[in-house]
Amino acid sequence: MKMSVLPVEAYTSQEWFDCEQEFIFSRTWxxxxxxxxxxxxxxxxxxxxxxxxxxxxxxxxxxxxxFHNLCRHRGTQLLRAVGKTHKAITCxxxxxxxxxxxxxxxxxxxxxxxxxxxxxxxGLKPCSIDIWRGMLFVHPDPNIGSIMEWFxxxxxxxxxx
Numbered sequence: 766m767k768m769s770v771l772p773v774e775a776y777t778s779q780e781w782f783d784c785e786q787e788f789i790f791s792r793t794w795x796x797x798x799x800x801x802x803x804x805x806x807x808x809x810x811x812x813x814x815x816x817x818x819x820x821x822x823x824x825x826x827x828x829x830x831x832f833h834n835l836c837r838h839r840g841t842q843l844l845r846a847v848g849k850t851h852k853a854i855t856c857x858x859x860x861x862x863x864x865x866x867x868x869x870x871x872x873x874x875x876x877x878x879x880x881x882x883x884x885x886x887x888g889l890k891p892c893s894i895d896i897w898r899g900m901l902f903v904h905p906d907p908n909i910g911s912i913m914e915w916f917x918x919x920x921x922x923x924x925x926x
Contacts, residue, residue: 791815794915797894797901802847803829807865810847810901817905819892820844822854824865831892831903832867843889854889863889 775781795814798821802810809822811834818834820843834843836856843854843863853870855862862871867889872879893904895912902912909915 786815789815791817791905794895794902794904794909794912795819797821797831797903798847800896800899800901803901807850807852808848809844809850811844812903814903814905817892818842819903819905821894821901821903822850822865829894829896829901830865830867831894832889833892833905835890836861837869837887837889838872867891 791814793815795812797812797814797819798810802808803821803823806823806825806827809820811818811820813819819831820834821829821831822844823829835841836843836858838856838859838861841856841858843856844850850865853862853864860871860873861869864870869884869887869889872882872884875882891907893907893909895902895904897912897916
């Protein structure tokens with residue numbers, strides 16, 4: 766069997782790194798943490814998946830959801846690292862507020878600055894989330910399917926049963 770060798774640039778070039786970020790790591794499942802990291806309502810964890818800044822949050826209904834970590838107003842990062850939110854997620858830039866299901870629920874000075882705004886169209890952009898063997902995985906595409914489809918037949922031969 767002939768072994769393929771990558772050129773040195775694969776390890777040192779900014780251009781190569783940028784291509785990997787865009788075409789590989791931004792378009793695949795990413796490990797975001799452990800299920801025990803987000804085990805009660807309002808807890809969250811953020812993850813950088815290639816060029817995508819994403820977060821997972823547990824809603825009051827105890828359901829895990831994943832979103833792009835960007836305010837729909839000006840693109841400000843909403844959450845950092847890991848933690849626990851208050852009752853909602855509020856943008857630190859202009860205070861747009863989202864519920865834990867990703868719906869836009871409040872816009873400051875809405876009637877004057879944004880007359881006729883349709884908040885139902887400006888919720889957070891969802892992502893896919895899945896759990897495999899206690900690990901949380903996210904994908905920037907909300908319609909990608911399950912992590913097991915991506916893993917294929919990997920489940921049986923890997924790890925403890």
